[in-house]
Amino acid sequence: MEVIHATPVNILGGSLFGILLAALCFGALTIQTSSYYCAFPNDGRPVKLVVGVLWTLQAFQLACSAQSLYWWSVKNYNNPLALKWGTWEFSMHQINIVCSSVTVQTFFAHRVYSLSANLYVGVLVQVLVLLQLGFGTATSVKANMHLELQVIVKESKWLFVSWLAIQAATDIVIAIWMCLLLRRRRTGFQKTDSVINRMVLYTISPGLVTSVLSCIDLVLFAKYGFQFGVIVICMTLGPFYSITMLINLHTRKTLQARLSTPSLFERNSMKKIIRENAEGHGRGGSRLQA
Template identity: 40%
Template sequence: MVRIIKGALEDLFGGTFVGNVCSTFLFGILTVQVVLYYIRFPQDGKWIRRIVGFLWVAIVFQTVCMTKMIWWWHIQNYFNPQALAKPKWEFSSYHLATTIESVVVQSFFVYRIWGLSSNIYVIAPLQALVITQFAFATTLLIEADIALSFDEVAHKWNWLVRVWLAIQATCDALIAMLMTFLLWHRKTGFKRTDRAIDTMVYWSVATGSATCFQSIILMGIFSHFGFTFSALVFGITLSSMYPISMLTSLHMRSKVRKQLSAPSTSEPLKALRTKVVISRERGEFIALAPYQPSNLVVNIHRSQHKDSPRSNIDQLGRDQVCLSDAEASTLRNSNYSDVEFGSAK
């Protein structure tokens, strides 16, 4: 009986089966991400936690429907040619999941861009593009459910698939570029903060480009060949990539926080002896000369110069620099609030 399945049917059965297996594997990864998210970030807002749960439920719905569709094809109606020509509505579950997942995740990233820029002229066109791709995806879903024919969707509505995937890929690319641009211009020159920003930029580009490239590849394959093996594998797994990209972005905060709160190595005293002492009250400075033996020790507070969260300021401590008598006299006369005087032990 295997020899009967040739050409298009072989691609159709194989692509649906392999695509569902890959999607189930991605669903397992997403499940782990969701569980870890609820454990790590209990302080997140209710709406974000509910969105994460909703996305997980949508992928569960797709996995169950596609598995049921494969069972109906391969077991219950294997000898029925009419069943092979027209699938049940469950076959469109992966497109329904992709439609929902893409608009929710893209809107979430648009909201994050709004938090970085607060520019309505940037956010409004981007969100309008997201809604446009959702409208095309919904139209395609309705037409596919009405037709329930592979040939009609692959030929009559091929242009609709291309437009939808092109707009969707454009949204993903614009989101990744805007996130990169806004984060890059927030660099401060401090190594710790810049390292954290580099991490956010990397994951923004990685998550955005993954869904963008997959949409472009799917558009190219489907527009030329229709429901082939590769088109089905890329199409069925696309829905899982959106919530995974969102959860990856949410989990990225743990690494960024560790980078910001990690204790930095204190500078050697020899380097501090030539450091410039800055007064936050008067905006003036005194350059300390190279070390000269003295019994006087100056404690220089580092809190106002430290690149760390505000809550950790009290834990930063202070640096000690040995000064000559002349330098100590100059600092005393200047009344700098950043320094304290004491005797060397």
């Protein structure tokens, strides 16, 4: 493995570009969060709490990113040796990704269980999520034990690669299961099936984005270590996971708007599918208007 040198282009450039993208994502997430609380006041408290926690995580992450860049570029100005070392704020990127991805994947695992009504399917998906949590936590602990970037790469390469691989695999498995379960709900009515197709698109697109980013991050880190692209993706992957969940929550309003013209049978069929594809049953789920 060729470990790339801690140059200003890789560390400072990657951090600066990553912060800019993360700030854009945080702005989009803030708008989505505000719109969600206004559009779905009847959603259960657990889901509202999760949305608030995800927003708080990204706000904290953005502050940590700015502090780490300040430490490298201002406090250690004209000190190239400082670029070989990370800070605890810099290590927060990885912890944020773990917290965000596990939260969002658990949310979708519950949806898979709600749609399938099969405990084994839900448990299988959740096991993958917990496996990702385990490797991600171990990676975080190992990285904080050795803040020297090249030491982290050499001693923790297999942990990072395993964690990112499981993370990408979990996203793909969730997307595939959701699509299969939704397509089984086809009714044969053109309008209803059109809405189901749109639900499949909304399900697979966000999962595809996060899994592709994880795979790219995996390949770049395995070959180069803390390279420009690795740092950029690390700073934006957490916000992308949060945006994924908010997009999925907001699609209910769009899908319900498409139910204004179908027949009564189609409307009732689709209301049932959307309800099962929402947060789940019970107090944590959404209450769709009749």
